[in-house]
Amino acid sequence: MPSEEKRYFVNGAFRSANGSRVFLMIGGEGAANPAWMTSGAWLAYAEKFGALCIMLEHRFYGKSHPTTDMSTNNLRYLSSRQALADIAHFQTVMTQKLGLGDGKWVVFGGSYPGSLAAWYRMKYPHLAHAAVASSAPVNAVVNFSEYLEVVQLSLSVNHSGCPRALRQASDTVIQLLTYQENYQKITDDFKLCELLQVNSVMDSAYFLEALAENIMNVVQYNNDNRAFEGIKGTNITMQVVCDIMANESLGAPYERYVSVINTILEAMEEKCVDASYKKYVQEMTNTSWEGPASSGGRQWVYQTCTEFGFFQSTDSASQPFSGFPLSYHVQQCSDIYDPAFNISTVTDSVQQTNEYYGGFNIKGSRIVFPNGLIDPWHALGINSDLGSDLFAIPMPDAAHCANMYPVRPEEPPILPTARRYIMALLDKWLRL
Known part of the structure; x- marks a missing residue:
């Protein structure tokens, strides 16, 4: 699927002069919503670290149509593995197109895209510098x-x-x-x-x-x-x-x-x-x-x-x-x-999915897994640290992907703490 057939959005408002940092929001099982280009916790991180923000729509969703229709025969081209390959190709093309050089790419996602973010860092460590995998059900069942x-x-x-x-x-x-x-x-x-x-x-x-x-x-x-x-x-x-x-x-x-x-x-x-x-x-x-x-x-x-x-x-x-x-x-x-x-x-x-990605037995580095404990999906996520560079943020009283949304006064008190922790990890990782 050529990169020009996949819909994407760009926000360069926070990009620093050297443009060495790129934050990529991975799309999932629906149309990419441009509301995320003007609001959301990841933009606060981007402002802090001077990052260019890009959101990429998932193949077969929204307006990213790689086939003439969605026949079962054509749907064989729809998979998480192919989505990861799309991200890798997109990153390569955009790096050249925008002259990003050796910039550090951090991937973000929530729910299924959260899993994709973690898996992209695992499977393409030469392209993804770090990942924030929110409410990610990494264990298939x-x-x-x-x-x-x-x-x-x-x-x-x-x-x-x-x-x-x-x-x-x-x-x-x-x-x-x-x-x-x-x-x-x-x-x-x-x-x-x-x-x-x-x-x-x-x-x-x-x-x-x-x-x-x-x-x-x-x-x-x-x-x-x-x-x-x-x-x-x-x-x-x-x-x-x-x-x-x-x-x-x-x-x-x-x-x-x-x-x-x-x-x-x-x-x-x-x-x-x-x-x-x-x-x-x-x-x-x-x-x-x-x-x-x-x-x-x-x-x-x-x-x-x-x-x-x-x-x-x-x-x-x-x-x-x-x-x-x-x-x-x-x-x-x-x-x-x-x-x-x-x-x-x-x-x-x-x-086969768990054999390919590891299920709960995630291997890698520079990935953080925030999970709201009210959210039923946390049962398939990472809720305790897996090592010195694979971190969990269990969030009591918080729901699905709650840490990703814009700040508001009525939110559970754990969310500001979680966002500060993510900010600190990004600060540490982006210095490497």
Whole structure:
């Protein structure tokens, strides 16, 4: 994929006269958002160290289209390994184009791009001088049941009964699903976009996950500062959810769950919940760049099926939901991309990913791993130092990628400390 086909953004406002330092923000499973070129913690670092700032979009996302469409055959060119090769080529081309010489490049990323940042420093140490890998799930796993275990732990911090009430509500929903005459009530209560139809275990699992995902997202992004990106509903926190779930005046746990979902919908300015598996598969199998899942859904699920797994199942007893097991997630791979996908092929792919990158057994130097401990993804990240030059920053009360966002007074008190630590590490590393 020629570098001119990959979208990128440049901010030279902080570049020092000698221009010897470059900060590269790595894009991930969505369009590169230019909001990061004018706001975010990395710009404060750039100002301190006189760095040129560049953000590179990931192939197959946003407007970076290397193929005519997203057919399953073409998606074989979508992988983290290819993304790293793209970064290396882009860095080489831009170094020549901008006359950057032997400048030191520091890579930044959050979530999947956080993993890419760490892996780029590991696999291309001659190009990446250092990496800040925020909320990076570096260990691939097929059945990521720990995700919902962390959701339960996080929700129980201030409301010990919150997860139990959610479990009771979820169990009630499952009981209602056993009788078709309840489908209209469920549709009306949860404001589904169309009348609920359950003709298979995939239909029921998709519906149950569609509801639970609202709670999962609240936990993952609890009290963060994503609003600067244009994200809506950031005012809905774990506290809001659990206050509703604990409010017995609203009725039984089922009625409280209904209230939570409706509250989230209103905050997100969404009219209804899409809960049709049939419609989902139709959208996800559309291979056009203008298709309904082209903003990242078709691409990212493909990467989970072929590289990472990361399937957030209800297979653990220590979590608040029911009804979307590992088998449901693996079946999606088959339904959307290729009938040949099964648990064996996915397991083999995930194993190869960990063999290639090392999983938790990261090797390298000059990488820092900030992780919010509320965030379920921290369970697949580095949460303690691995050596003299591989540092972890566990951040209590902080959410997914929280250290990356612009500073605000209401943020958890650990974040300023974390940013100062990152600044100190960059100061040390850039002197080398």
